[in-house]
Amino acid sequence: MSFQPIKFYQTGTHTVGNRLLPPETRSVQANMRRTNSLNSGHRACQGCGEALGARYAIDAAMHATNNQLIAANATGCLEVFSTPYPETSWQIPWIHSLFGNAAAVATGIAAAMKVKGNHDVRVIAQGGDGGTSDIGFGCLSGMFERNDDVLYICYDNEAYMNTGVQRSSATPPAARTATTAAVGDAPGNVFGQGKNLPAIAIAHGIPYVATATVSELRDLEAKVRRAMEFRGARYIHIFVPCPLGWGHEPGDTIRIARLAKETGLFPVFEAEHGEVVSVSRIRRRTPVEEYLKPQRRFAHLFSPAPRVEVIAAIQTIADRNIRKFGLLEEAA
Amino acid sequence: MLKQTEGSRAVAEAVALCRPEVICAYPISPQTHIVEALGEVVKSGALAPCEFINVESEFAAMSVAIGASAAGARSYTATASQGLLFMAEALFNASGLGLPIVMTVANRAIGAPINIWNDHNDSMSQRDCGWIQLFAETNQEALDLHIQAFRLAEELSLPVMVCMDGFILTHAYERVDIPSQAQVDAYLPPFEPRQVLDPREPVSIGAMVGPEAFTEVRYLAHAKQMQALELIPGWAAEFRRAFGRDAGGLVHPYALEDAETVIVALGSVLGTVKDTVDEMRDRGAKIGVLGITCFRPWPLAAVRAALAAAQRVVVLEKSLAVGLGGIVSTNVRTSYTGRPDAVHTVIAGLGGRAITKASLARVFGEAIEGGLEPLTFLDLDRAIVDRQLARERETRRSGPIAEAILRDIGVVAARIG
Numbered sequence: 233m234s235f236q237p238i239k240f241y242q243t244g245t246h247t248v249g250n251r252l253l254p255p256e257t258r259s260v261q262a263n264m265r266r267t268n269s270l271n272s273g274h275r276a277c278q279g280c281g282e283a284l285g286a287r288y289a290i291d292a293a294m295h296a297t298n299n300q301l302i303a304a305n306a307t308g309c310l311e312v313f314s315t316p317y318p319e320t321s322w323q324i325p326w327i328h329s330l331f332g333n334a335a336a337v338a339t340g341i342a343a344a345m346k347v348k349g350n351h352d353v354r355v356i357a358q359g360g361d362g363g364t365s366d367i368g369f370g371c372l373s374g375m376f377e378r379n380d381d382v383l384y385i386c387y388d389n390e391a392y393m394n395t396g397v398q399r400s401s402a403t404p405p406a407a408r409t410a411t412t413a414a415v416g417d418a419p420g421n422v423f424g425q426g427k428n429l430p431a432i433a434i435a436h437g438i439p440y441v442a443t444a445t446v447s448e449l450r451d452l453e454a455k456v457r458r459a460m461e462f463r464g465a466r467y468i469h470i471f472v473p474c475p476l477g478w479g480h481e482p483g484d485t486i487r488i489a490r491l492a493k494e495t496g497l498f499p500v501f502e503a504e505h506g507e508v509v510s511v512s513r514i515r516r517r518t519p520v521e522e523y524l525k526p527q528r529r530f531a532h533l534f535s536p537a538p539r540v541e542v543i544a545a546i547q548t549i550a551d552r553n554i555r556k557f558g559l560l561e562e563a564a
Numbered sequence: 565m566l567k568q569t570e571g572s573r574a575v576a577e578a579v580a581l582c583r584p585e586v587i588c589a590y591p592i593s594p595q596t597h598i599v600e601a602l603g604e605v606v607k608s609g610a611l612a613p614c615e616f617i618n619v620e621s622e623f624a625a626m627s628v629a630i631g632a633s634a635a636g637a638r639s640y641t642a643t644a645s646q647g648l649l650f651m652a653e654a655l656f657n658a659s660g661l662g663l664p665i666v667m668t669v670a671n672r673a674i675g676a677p678i679n680i681w682n683d684h685n686d687s688m689s690q691r692d693c694g695w696i697q698l699f700a701e702t703n704q705e706a707l708d709l710h711i712q713a714f715r716l717a718e719e720l721s722l723p724v725m726v727c728m729d730g731f732i733l734t735h736a737y738e739r740v741d742i743p744s745q746a747q748v749d750a751y752l753p754p755f756e757p758r759q760v761l762d763p764r765e766p767v768s769i770g771a772m773v774g775p776e777a778f779t780e781v782r783y784l785a786h787a788k789q790m791q792a793l794e795l796i797p798g799w800a801a802e803f804r805r806a807f808g809r810d811a812g813g814l815v816h817p818y819a820l821e822d823a824e825t826v827i828v829a830l831g832s833v834l835g836t837v838k839d840t841v842d843e844m845r846d847r848g849a850k851i852g853v854l855g856i857t858c859f860r861p862w863p864l865a866a867v868r869a870a871l872a873a874a875q876r877v878v879v880l881e882k883s884l885a886v887g888l889g890g891i892v893s894t895n896v897r898t899s900y901t902g903r904p905d906a907v908h909t910v911i912a913g914l915g916g917r918a919i920t921k922a923s924l925a926r927v928f929g930e931a932i933e934g935g936l937e938p939l940t941f942l943d944l945d946r947a948i949v950d951r952q953l954a955r956e957r958e959t960r961r962s963g964p965i966a967e968a969i970l971r972d973i974g975v976v977a978a979r980i981g
Contacts, residue, residue: 302761304631305770315771325761327634328770329657333627336619340586340631340639341761343615347585347637353763371627374620 279482306359479528659694681916
């Protein structure tokens with residue numbers, strides 16, 4: 233008997249056909265009993281990658297924990313747009329304390345759950361790239377190092393968007409932000425070493441580290457589910473385009489995220505106990521120009537004259553990722 | 565049970581008797597012995613269930629306490645000096661969120677220049693952060709205030725700072741009376757939080773509040789602290805009945821009945837002040853003492869009543885508002901209804917400078933004779949200051965001040981006299 237393998241990939245819309253799957257493997261978002269943990273009515277911008285990523289991540293975490301979840305949130309877009317009191321979009325117990333302490337607050341919640349014997353209640357900390365890789369880095373590293381029972385989710389939109397698009401340590405080279413103006417001989421952000429948070433998380437040897445992207449939402453859900461199978465410190469880094477800060481059409485959020493992965497600029501992988509255990513391969517290798525061009529934050533690389541050497545330097549970064557993670561290799 | 569023990573260990577035993585559920589520890593002198601002792605108790609299993617978390621900074625210590633308290637666990641930490649400043653943002657957050665965390669501050673100077681010895685500038689710098697601040701006079705009172713602090717914090721849903729002088733109290737071995745577990749359990753009911761993170765009843769905590777309600781939220785923080793002024797005296801009385809000794813309360817008056825001159829102070833220096841006053845009274849001086857136990861909320865009425873008959877007030881304080889003078893004295897002036905220039909500020913004991921009876925007797929005597937300046941730096945070495953000022957006049961690049969002064973003095977060990 234012949235069979236047709238289902239590919240979750242359709243040219244054009246990329247819509248995933250849940251109807252073709254047995255119910256137990258359908259996505260959490262397709263489930264009528266999804267919790268809508270980050271409910272509609274919040275104040276995120278049109279096309280916000282962070283809102284999309286958070287919705288999928290938290291609903292998946294709720295599904296994986298039988299709705300026994302508490303979240304600590306860093307200051308930032310997600311915190312501000314979700315709680316314009318007296319309205320709140322959160323259908324879960326949720327606390328916002330400060331910009332730089334979400335990981336530590338989550339550690340405290342997890343400790344409280346432990347002493348109270350509430351072993352079923354799981355704890356998530358979440359924040360943007362600024363709250364994670366800059367101001368919250370100390371607390372994050374401490375939480376990792378102690379292996380506290382917390383899943384930290386970073387929604388990476390590569391700058392401080394809530395305050396008006398300023399550079400963070402996750403801002404890519406050459407990108408224009410409000411503090412890396414597109415002027416002078418080397419417009420946009422500097423070519424530094426970058427701060428590779430997933431790699432730093434892996435270096436802590438914690439049980440689980442993964443990257444995910446809003447262009448692969450089933451993969452994102454699966455990684456949250458997998459993270460919840462571990463106890464101890466876990467980290468998921470989600471790539472979330474920001475139409476406002478990056479200067480792309482709100483309708484292009486998913487396309488931009490997919491291009492980041494297909495160029496190799498954002499490698500999608502997972503690691504357990506310090507070792508990379510799987511990578512999501514590139515389907516169609518794409519030159520970085522296709523990713524850069526639709527974003528106004530990179531407009532100075534193409535106009536008035538193309539900055540060929542800068543684009544080549546960015547391509548080098550993508551090529552290095554492809555080599556390092558084996559993003560083009562056939563699965564074994 | 566009577567015991568000869570170190571102040572830090574006495575406090576650790578008191579905290580353990582209060583059955584904390586989450587303790588965050590980060591080392592900083594002179595607080596460290598407290599969390600060391602608590603760590604040992606938790607590790608031994610004698611305090612189960614309790615989580616003892618070695619955090620990576622004071623900012624994390626307070627943040628972990630915030631998370632634990634918001635999730636319904638009785639939470640405790642201890643710090644001092646730079647550590648208190650490093651957690652400043654989280655201090656305001658804990659009180660703003662109404663989380664009843666209890667923290668010991670082993671009072672120590674703030675750098676630069678770096679200095680590990682005792683004064684009160686650390687706690688005083690955070691006097692307006694929304695925490696209740698209680699100052700212990702002795703190790704026994706430090707121990708007792710912690711038991712009262714948990715009850716006060718949890719009743720009002722406000723955090724409480726118990727301040728005790730670094731080294732002078734924390735490292736002093738004295739006789740203390742450690743209460744029994746049954747006594748503490750009878751005085752301190754289990755923690756019933758007003759708000760809690762619970763999946764069965766989801767709430768959002770920490771939303772943004774705009775101009776439409778911020779004033780009201782802040783007013784309620786103030787009103788709750790004022791409520792503490794009502795509760796503290798009654799609880800101190802109840803404590804006396806239950807434990808058989810005085811501790812806490814708003815203020816400690818001493819020999820005020822006929823006092824024309826009143827010395828106001830807080831913390832361990834009150835012992836030296838009382839000894840000095842005793843000797844002066846023996847010689848016929850009409851002088852008394854007002855110890856401030858509760859600095860925040862400021863016990864305006866209690867201080868006003870205590871100072872009602874005073875012709876002059878000398879505020880002896882281990883803190884300095886640079887550019888103004890006294891911090892405690894600024895508060896005392898709000899309570900004193902006599903002539904404003906009758907309140908004198910004496911800055912003493914900065915960075916561990918010893919406060920001697922001889923020096924105190926001299927300035928108190930000057931006050932009685934009417935010769936005390938409005939602002940006095942006790943035992944200030946004018947010659948050292950003048951030499952540095954001369955150097956700065958003579959040389960543009962005169963170099964770092966502290967190092968130049970130490971070179972002038974020419975001694976390595978701290979000169980305490």
